[in-house]
Amino acid sequence: xxxxxxxxxxxxxxxxxxxxxxxxxxxxxxxxxxxxxxxxxxxxxxxxxxxxxxxxxxxxxxxxxxxxxxxxxxxxxxxxxxxxxxxxxxxxxxxxxxxxxxxxxxxxxxxxxxxxxxxxxxxxxxxxxxxxxxxxxxxxxxxxxxxxxxxxxxxxxxxxxxxxxxxxxxxxxxxxxxxxxxxxxxxxxxxxxxxxxxxxxxx
Numbered sequence: 001x002x003x004x005x006x007x008x009x010x011x012x013x014x015x016x017x018x019x020x021x022x023x024x025x026x027x028x029x030x031x032x033x034x035x036x037x038x039x040x041x042x043x044x045x046x047x048x049x050x051x052x053x054x055x056x057x058x059x060x061x062x063x064x065x066x067x068x069x070x071x072x073x074x075x076x077x078x079x080x081x082x083x084x085x086x087x088x089x090x091x092x093x094x095x096x097x098x099x100x101x102x103x104x105x106x107x108x109x110x111x112x113x114x115x116x117x118x119x120x121x122x123x124x125x126x127x128x129x130x131x132x133x134x135x136x137x138x139x140x141x142x143x144x145x146x147x148x149x150x151x152x153x154x155x156x157x158x159x160x161x162x163x164x165x166x167x168x169x170x171x172x173x174x175x176x177x178x179x180x181x182x183x184x185x186x187x188x189x190x191x192x193x194x195x196x197x198x199x200x201x202x203x
Contacts (some may be wrong), residue, residue: 095136
């Protein structure tokens with residue numbers, strides 16, 4: 001009888017373990033997102049120089065891992081291209097490709113009717129790489145990387161278990177670029193406002 005009871009316990013334990021493994025596998029904790037973005041830079045000034053950038057758009061690709069129903073971590077790569085205009089002692093304009101590389105912690109809020117809002121905060125880098133194109137280049141301007149703080153809010157609407165629509169607002173706070181030229185250095189903080197929308201694949 002003791003042996004039979006032990007076998008029963010082992011079988012039940014094994015079944016529960018398999019159910020637990022299956023449940024974890026079915027949670028689909030990983031997400032890949034592809035979003036189209038707006039890219040709006042706040043004007044800034046300092047050291048006798050006023051700087052502004054034209055509004056533009058780009059894309060954002062991300063990977064998010066959901067630890068549980070309330071918390072996740074994500075990594076993102078974004079690309080945009082704009083032109084920085086400088087007015088002051090050294091008037092200039094510099095067109096550059098902007099590469100955005102960030103990592104964030106994500107706090108997920110309760111889901112309502114398939115809609116899950118969330119908030120995020122993190123850090124990363126913005127890489128300003130001059131294109132050298134005619135009309136958008138300045139002698140001596142070189143690639144410059146700026147640390148950035150990122151924050152945001154958003155929401156996902158689940159169409160199916162594996163496919164969602166995401167709308168998001170991100171802000172990136174950083175020191176304005178000077179492309180390593182003293183005459184273009186405002187030594188001021190600025191911000192990029194980045195609204196976006198796209199699709200999310202969960203697996």
